[in-house]
Amino acid sequence: MHSPSAALAWEIWRRHRPRLIAIVGMLLGFVLVYPRLCAVTGFNPDTPDALDEFVRKFLPIANGGPTPLRIGQFFVLLFLVGGPATAMLLSLLCVTWMFTFIEFNPNAKDPVTFPARLFTLPISTSFLYWWLVLGGVTAIFVLFESWIHLVRQPHLEIFGEYQDCFGWMTLMVLAQGIVWALAGWPITRLLVLVGVLFSFLFSPTWGGVFGSPWVLPTLFFLGAVLARVSLQKMRHGQWQGWTWKWAIPGIFAWTKMRGPARFSSPAQAQLWFEWRRFARPLCILVTALVAVPVVTHLLLRVALGGAPLQTDTLFAFTVVLVVIPPVIHFLSSMSPDRTHQPFLMVRPMTDGVMTMTVLKAAAIGTTVSWVAVIAMLATMPLLGDFRTVERNVSVLPECRGAIIIGLIFGSWRMFAVNHCFTRSGIRSLAGVPVLMFLALYAVAIMLSVALHSDYWVVILQRFVPFVPGLLAGLVAVKLLLAYLGFRVCLKRRLLAPSELAGYLAVWVVLVAALLAVVFILPRPPKELILPLSLGVVLIVPLARIAFSPIALAHSRHS
Amino acid sequence: MNTPAPANAVEVTGLSRKFSSKLALNQVSLKVKPGRVFGLVGANGAGKTTLIKHLLGRLKPESGSVRVFGFDPVNDPVAVLGRIGYLSENRDLPAWMRVDELLRYTAAFYPQWDMAYAEELRRQFGLEPRAKIKTLSRGENAKAGLLIALAYRPEMLLLDEPSSGLDPVVRRDILEAIIRTVADEGRTVLFSSHLLEEVDRVADDLAMMFDGRVVLAGALDDVKESHRRLVLRFDSPQPSAPKVAGALSITGSGKEWTAICNGKRDEAVAEALRAGGKVVAEDSPSLDEIFVAWAGAKST
Amino acid sequence: MQLHISTGDGLPIYLQIANQVKYLVASGRLAPGDELSPIRVLAHQLLVNPNTVARAYLELERDGVVQKRHGSGTYVSDSGSPLARKERVKILSERVDALLAEARHLEVEPQELLRLIKERSQSIQPKE
Numbered sequence: 001m002h003s004p005s006a007a008l009a010w011e012i013w014r015r016h017r018p019r020l021i022a023i024v025g026m027l028l029g030f031v032l033v034y035p036r037l038c039a040v041t042g043f044n045p046d047t048p049d050a051l052d053e054f055v056r057k058f059l060p061i062a063n064g065g066p067t068p069l070r071i072g073q074f075f076v077l078l079f080l081v082g083g084p085a086t087a088m089l090l091s092l093l094c095v096t097w098m099f100t101f102i103e104f105n106p107n108a109k110d111p112v113t114f115p116a117r118l119f120t121l122p123i124s125t126s127f128l129y130w131w132l133v134l135g136g137v138t139a140i141f142v143l144f145e146s147w148i149h150l151v152r153q154p155h156l157e158i159f160g161e162y163q164d165c166f167g168w169m170t171l172m173v174l175a176q177g178i179v180w181a182l183a184g185w186p187i188t189r190l191l192v193l194v195g196v197l198f199s200f201l202f203s204p205t206w207g208g209v210f211g212s213p214w215v216l217p218t219l220f221f222l223g224a225v226l227a228r229v230s231l232q233k234m235r236h237g238q239w240q241g242w243t244w245k246w247a248i249p250g251i252f253a254w255t256k257m258r259g260p261a262r263f264s265s266p267a268q269a270q271l272w273f274e275w276r277r278f279a280r281p282l283c284i285l286v287t288a289l290v291a292v293p294v295v296t297h298l299l300l301r302v303a304l305g306g307a308p309l310q311t312d313t314l315f316a317f318t319v320v321l322v323v324i325p326p327v328i329h330f331l332s333s334m335s336p337d338r339t340h341q342p343f344l345m346v347r348p349m350t351d352g353v354m355t356m357t358v359l360k361a362a363a364i365g366t367t368v369s370w371v372a373v374i375a376m377l378a379t380m381p382l383l384g385d386f387r388t389v390e391r392n393v394s395v396l397p398e399c400r401g402a403i404i405i406g407l408i409f410g411s412w413r414m415f416a417v418n419h420c421f422t423r424s425g426i427r428s429l430a431g432v433p434v435l436m437f438l439a440l441y442a443v444a445i446m447l448s449v450a451l452h453s454d455y456w457v458v459i460l461q462r463f464v465p466f467v468p469g470l471l472a473g474l475v476a477v478k479l480l481l482a483y484l485g486f487r488v489c490l491k492r493r494l495l496a497p498s499e500l501a502g503y504l505a506v507w508v509v510l511v512a513a514l515l516a517v518v519f520i521l522p523r524p525p526k527e528l529i530l531p532l533s534l535g536v537v538l539i540v541p542l543a544r545i546a547f548s549p550i551a552l553a554h555s556r557h558s
Numbered sequence: 559m560n561t562p563a564p565a566n567a568v569e570v571t572g573l574s575r576k577f578s579s580k581l582a583l584n585q586v587s588l589k590v591k592p593g594r595v596f597g598l599v600g601a602n603g604a605g606k607t608t609l610i611k612h613l614l615g616r617l618k619p620e621s622g623s624v625r626v627f628g629f630d631p632v633n634d635p636v637a638v639l640g641r642i643g644y645l646s647e648n649r650d651l652p653a654w655m656r657v658d659e660l661l662r663y664t665a666a667f668y669p670q671w672d673m674a675y676a677e678e679l680r681r682q683f684g685l686e687p688r689a690k691i692k693t694l695s696r697g698e699n700a701k702a703g704l705l706i707a708l709a710y711r712p713e714m715l716l717l718d719e720p721s722s723g724l725d726p727v728v729r730r731d732i733l734e735a736i737i738r739t740v741a742d743e744g745r746t747v748l749f750s751s752h753l754l755e756e757v758d759r760v761a762d763d764l765a766m767m768f769d770g771r772v773v774l775a776g777a778l779d780d781v782k783e784s785h786r787r788l789v790l791r792f793d794s795p796q797p798s799a800p801k802v803a804g805a806l807s808i809t810g811s812g813k814e815w816t817a818i819c820n821g822k823r824d825e826a827v828a829e830a831l832r833a834g835g836k837v838v839a840e841d842s843p844s845l846d847e848i849f850v851a852w853a854g855a856k857s858t
Numbered sequence: 859m860q861l862h863i864s865t866g867d868g869l870p871i872y873l874q875i876a877n878q879v880k881y882l883v884a885s886g887r888l889a890p891g892d893e894l895s896p897i898r899v900l901a902h903q904l905l906v907n908p909n910t911v912a913r914a915y916l917e918l919e920r921d922g923v924v925q926k927r928h929g930s931g932t933y934v935s936d937s938g939s940p941l942a943r944k945e946r947v948k949i950l951s952e953r954v955d956a957l958l959a960e961a962r963h964l965e966v967e968p969q970e971l972l973r974l975i976k977e978r979s980q981s982i983q984p985k986e
Contacts, residue, residue, distance in 0.1 A: 758871070759904075
């Protein structure tokens with residue numbers, strides 16, 4: 001490395017190597033594979049409005065009722081319509097994050113920080129600032145132009161608004177300014193960032209405000225100035241010692257739930273610990289992510305007097321709100337090193353207690369965070385014409401309830417099933433959940449591609465009668481693995497018999513509840529009853545729960 | 559449990575452990591008698607922390623056995639950990655907890671926790687109950703860790719380099735805690751340190767480790783008495799360290815040299831006489847000098 | 859009881875304690891019948907192992923400097939001046955040994971040393 005510039009560039013490359021490769025890979029994938037995929041499935045990306053095309057292709061599929069084939073086809077279509085746009089969005093956001101230059105440091109007071117070691121190097125603040133801002137702006141420009149010109153993007157009316165390179169550059173500069181200004185206040189920073197992000201994402205709806213040519217340049221300038229000032233202040237520690245003098249926490253302090261004066265058992269104490277350690281922050285995060293966009297939107301509507309959201313946007317908004325919790329739960333369940341604290345490992349409690357309390361805390365956290373989501377969904381009618389959206393979605397009201405319950409259960413399930421992989425202390429196992437997710441996605445795509453070819457459809461249809469048998473076999477394997485796992489746990493006294501009985505009771509209740517949801521509410525056709533029930537039994541985690549204490553014991557006594 | 563009361567608080571037999579290619583522990587055996595202070599000394603990387611991790615069940619023995627109060631830490635973690643009060647040099651208390659929450663949380667795991675005693679210790683250590691652990695200084699952090707290790711009066715206090723990086727005031731608190739523990743009937747202390755003057759003050763028994771091996775073990779007084787420091791004076795200046803068999807190490811220059819020997823005092827004196835020197839002074843070396851002598855002997 | 863322990867000394871801690879107590883008794887700062895600090899208290903004060911203090915007290919008891927009374931602590935023995943005198947002489951003779959060794963080292967004859975002592979004693983006296 002011959003110069004500071006090269007060194008900084010190398011650091012970005014080194015730190016974000018997997019992500020950069022993924023972005024370039026995605027870009028190349030869409031350039032090379034996407035047109036062929038469109039040709040295979042008969043989707044024409046050049047239509048004037050891809051959303052119309054989507055609905056046109058979707059209706060014949062939807063008319064037959066949901067079968068696995070059709071659901072697969074639906075996902076493929078969704079991918080074809082929204083894939084390029086989503087990928088572009090994600091890659092631009094990723095590059096923005098890279099150029100805020102923050103790194104993850106779990107031991108520091110603020111886990112996501114700008115590396116202070118840069119300030120001990122002989123480079124001036126100006127140099128650092130200009131490098132990061134210009135570098136970021138250039139990277140955004142290059143990436144944006146590549147996406148727009150190299151990839152055949154379907155024309156989406158909504159998405160047309162995002163095809164503004166300067167808008168993305170403004171977002172980047174604002175992100176830099178906010179992250180550096182609010183270094184040390186992670187929660188405030190998160191809320192402000194989410195607010196800004198969602199304002200940008202939903203800016204097309206306030207056409208009047210953002211259409212004016214002065215808004216973006218002003219924001220860009222403000223962001224740049226803020227970034228410069230914050231970097232300077234961060235370097236010289238001028239933000240430190242600043243406390244948020246807010247009376248409200250004082251009022252809440254004495255009513256705050258502090259926990260019992262004396263815990264009645266180690267399990268209760270550990271439950272409190274897990275709640276405070278990960279479940280409560282998770283709730284707060286999901287609530288913030290869900291509430292901030294809605295509230296910001298409402299406030300801006302009231303302040304600026306904008307029009308209600310269009311149905312497409314409202315639909316997208318709703319979908320986003322509903323998708324956030326499972327995604328956050330998945331990401332949160334992936335972090336492997338949290339429970340490997342020596343502090344916990346030296347406490348006299350069994351691995352079974354540790355596992356069960358994580359699951360319980362996760363259940364509480366999931367339920368509470370979904371309460372917030374449901375509350376926000378209830379305010380959807382205030383934002384626009386929700387009835388039209390409901391009609392367009394053409395899903396029965398009971399089905400909506402079932403979907404929500406399914407999503408709540410699914411969010412909790414992330415923790416339950418990933419626990420045994422991420423807590424085992426074996427590095428190769430920690431990647432298994434991601435691989436499983438990707439494998440599922442790949443299978444869905446392959447299925448849907450296959451379904452468009454008659455040859456494969458015939459072959460697959462021959463397998464349909466075997467599906468219940470296959471599911472039954474999987475259920476048997478699951479029960480066998482669970483039996484083996486629990487037997488080992490009991491023998492090694494990792495799990496108390498009462499805890500095991502408790503979880504089995506919960507399992508039975510969950511299966512029963514899900515069966516009720518699946519069968520009583522939407523009333524599926526007769527031939528689906530057996531596969532669906534077997535599917536429900538397969539979905540509720542049992543075997544992986546059995547292996548969780550064993551995995552934990554393995555990492556505890558390495 | 560129907561096991562008879564164990565003779566030793568800790569019994570390690572033939573323990574070996576490898577990390578990749580490095581042999582961290584090499585056939586280590588030692589016994590810690592109950593009611594005494596056991597000092598474990600050794601250079602950085604000698605294997606002290608690895609040994610202590612085996613006692614806590616954090617590591618599984620590759621060969622050999624570990625028994626704490628008769629229980630196996632890997633198969634019986636609750637029985638072992640419920641009897642041990644552990645303080646490590648790594649401050650791994652959860653940063654987001656407050657001091658009072660830490661006390662309430664830890665109290666739930668130990669039935670013999672004494673809330674009044676914990677409060678008294680907290681006041682004595684000057685820890686604010688509502689302070690978050692991430693705002694505590696290093697010394698206060700160590701005191702908090704010591705507090706939760708002492709409050710339930712564990713049968714054995716296990717300290718891994720407790721004084722590292724701490725100011726003298728906190729170090730005194732730790733030493734006082736050690737003395738108080740052992741002064742109460744039947745309670746044991748095992749601590750590892752490379753602050754030898756502390757070990758000298760409070761230890762009853764000693765074990766010295768080098769490169770994963772225990773080179774010296776026994777009562778501290780016996781160890782100190784069996785080592786002698788001889789000041790030798792040679793007739794002619796010696797260009798390099800004279801070879802005196804029986805001496806662990808020999809330092810000095812010119813005509814005067816200091817040799818430290820372990821138990822082979824007469825042999826060393828005879829050798830020195832043969833090499834042309836005579837003994838001008840003789841006394842007991844300090845633990846520091848003994849340690850350095852052994853380190854020197856091990857490296858040659 | 860103000861005692862001072864130094865660990866790098868080479869002298870075992872229990873002996874340091876015993877010697878210092880003997881010195882205190884000999885110099886009169888600890889009168890016959892005075893109680894010595896309990897073992898636990900002294901251990902806390904000096905930050906040494908209670909067993910070491912116990913061993914020191916055992917040494918002192920063996921030498922007759924102190925006496926243990928049933929359950930109520932350790933007291934300086936009432937024996938009169940002969941023992942105190944014996945202790946004083948013992949302490950001084952250790953110093954004399956050191957002085958003699960040093961003199962031999964510096965090649966000063968014992969006769970010259972005696973003359974030196976008398977000289978110094980006379981020059982110091984007027985000040986008393």
